[in-house]
Amino acid sequence: MDPVQLSIIVPTFNEAPNVAELVRRVSAATSGMDAEIIFVDDSTDTTPDVIREVSASAPLPVRLLHRSARSGGLGGAVVEGFALAESDACLVIDGDLQHPPEEIPALVERFERGDVDVVVASRYAGGGTAHGLADRTRVLVSKIATALTKAMFPIRLREVSDPMTGYFILDRRAIDMATLKPRGFKILLEILARKNLRVAEVPFAFAGRHAGESKASVRQGLNFVSQLTALRFGKMSLFAVIGGLGAIVNLAIMWALTQMGVGYIAAAIVAAETTIIGNFLLQERFVFNDMRDAASGGWLRFAKSFTFNNAEALVRIPVIALLVETWHFSAVVAAGVTLVIAFFVRFVFHSLVVYAPRRAGVEPSRARRFVEELDAQAMSPGEL
Numbered sequence: 299m300d301p302v303q304l305s306i307i308v309p310t311f312n313e314a315p316n317v318a319e320l321v322r323r324v325s326a327a328t329s330g331m332d333a334e335i336i337f338v339d340d341s342t343d344t345t346p347d348v349i350r351e352v353s354a355s356a357p358l359p360v361r362l363l364h365r366s367a368r369s370g371g372l373g374g375a376v377v378e379g380f381a382l383a384e385s386d387a388c389l390v391i392d393g394d395l396q397h398p399p400e401e402i403p404a405l406v407e408r409f410e411r412g413d414v415d416v417v418v419a420s421r422y423a424g425g426g427t428a429h430g431l432a433d434r435t436r437v438l439v440s441k442i443a444t445a446l447t448k449a450m451f452p453i454r455l456r457e458v459s460d461p462m463t464g465y466f467i468l469d470r471r472a473i474d475m476a477t478l479k480p481r482g483f484k485i486l487l488e489i490l491a492r493k494n495l496r497v498a499e500v501p502f503a504f505a506g507r508h509a510g511e512s513k514a515s516v517r518q519g520l521n522f523v524s525q526l527t528a529l530r531f532g533k534m535s536l537f538a539v540i541g542g543l544g545a546i547v548n549l550a551i552m553w554a555l556t557q558m559g560v561g562y563i564a565a566a567i568v569a570a571e572t573t574i575i576g577n578f579l580l581q582e583r584f585v586f587n588d589m590r591d592a593a594s595g596g597w598l599r600f601a602k603s604f605t606f607n608n609a610e611a612l613v614r615i616p617v618i619a620l621l622v623e624t625w626h627f628s629a630v631v632a633a634g635v636t637l638v639i640a641f642f643v644r645f646v647f648h649s650l651v652v653y654a655p656r657r658a659g660v661e662p663s664r665a666r667r668f669v670e671e672l673d674a675q676a677m678s679p680g681e682l
């Protein structure tokens with residue numbers, strides 16, 4: 299028998315009505331390839347029986363690992379699948395047909411070019427769609443989570459539009475399985491965040507579920523948040539510390555100026571602007587120092603950051619008013635809520651916009667060239 303060229307790993311949790319159709323469509327899509335399917339199953343329903351039954355007549359080898367402990371959830375199942383695979387080329391696909399198996403040849407073709415370690419099937423790359431997400435709320439949650447994740451790993455995930463997808467193919471020799479700590483749903487994120495890998499993307503249209511119910515839950519959402527914090531405690535916590543220091547300095551300046559008899563509005567403005575500038579300098583130095591070289595010039599970064607922070611301060615005030623007037627929040631709670639939200643938005647904006655890498659190969663616009671020229675002039679060493 300030929301060696302298997304592709305191991306297709308399918309994590310399943312109570313997917314009995316989907317198994318036969320999945321195997322049928324995967325077989326059709328991989329005819330002509332030497333592929334195998336490995337179900338890593340944690341089901342409490344009849345899924346394992348259905349898998350055994352279907353495997354008897356399937357045109358390709360179908361294996362089943364039924365786990366009783368569900369350890370590591372979906373992510374843990376995928377990693378166990380990697381270990382069991384015959385082939386180093388491992389493709390991961392959901393068992394509910396939200397990932398159309400017809401895309402497998404495109405993924406394999408891209409992978410076989412041999413210049414990348416991972417090929418990601420992306421809902422958010424050009425041509426991809428996420429219409430299959432159950433409802434508007436999930437679309438929104440998915441988009442926000444993706445933006446936040448990309449903001450937290452702006453370098454590692456630079457090339458990846460959909461780090462949360464469960465549809466991808468990788469060379470298992472490129473990943474370090476021992477260091478993975480799979481928790482819940484986002485195994486690709488775990489893989490990409492732990493190690494610098496070469497990644498390519500192929501867009502795909504995320505479909506609706508074939509049958510059965512989603513296992514995503516609030517608990518999975520919390521899992522994701524803890525995974526994200528554990529993976530990347532560094533940048534964002536430093537950003538938070540600097541923001542916190544800035545708030546203290548802000549108050550101290552207010553206090554000092556009002557003591558000196560300056561009116562409180564003028565004092566607030568001076569305090570806010572001083573803190574905005576101080577925060578920018580500290581973040582340049584400590585938080586985003588690894589991204590400065592690839593980003594736009596210093597004055598442009600400053601202009602973006604300064605404009606954003608002022609706009610944010612202006613927007614926050616009517617939002618506080620709205621929370622107090624319409625939803626009857628107390629003023630302090632309302633201010634606190636807006637500060638927490640503003641913190642995340644500010645972090646996302648700085649990671650993705652202020653320190654965005656300059657795009658190679660794209661001609662900069664005239665305005666941009668002008669600003670960069672100005673920047674180069676302003677930053678060049680002066681003669682005294």
Ligand SMILES: Nc1nc2c(ncn2[C@@H]2O[C@H](COP(=O)(O)OP(=O)(O)O)[C@@H](O)[C@H]2O)c(=O)[nH]1
Pocket residue numbers: 308309310311312313338339340368370371372375391392393394396464511512513514
């Ligand atoms: N082995 C295993 N598979 C799981 C687990 N949770 C979810 N899955 C499978 O992972 C895939 C994606 O889950 P799904 O419920 O469709 O999530 P959604 O697409 O985000 O709504 C499906 O094939 C599920 O059966 C788990 O704890 N263990």
Ligand SMILES: [Mg+2]
Pocket residue numbers: 392394396507512
């Ligand atoms: Mg699904």
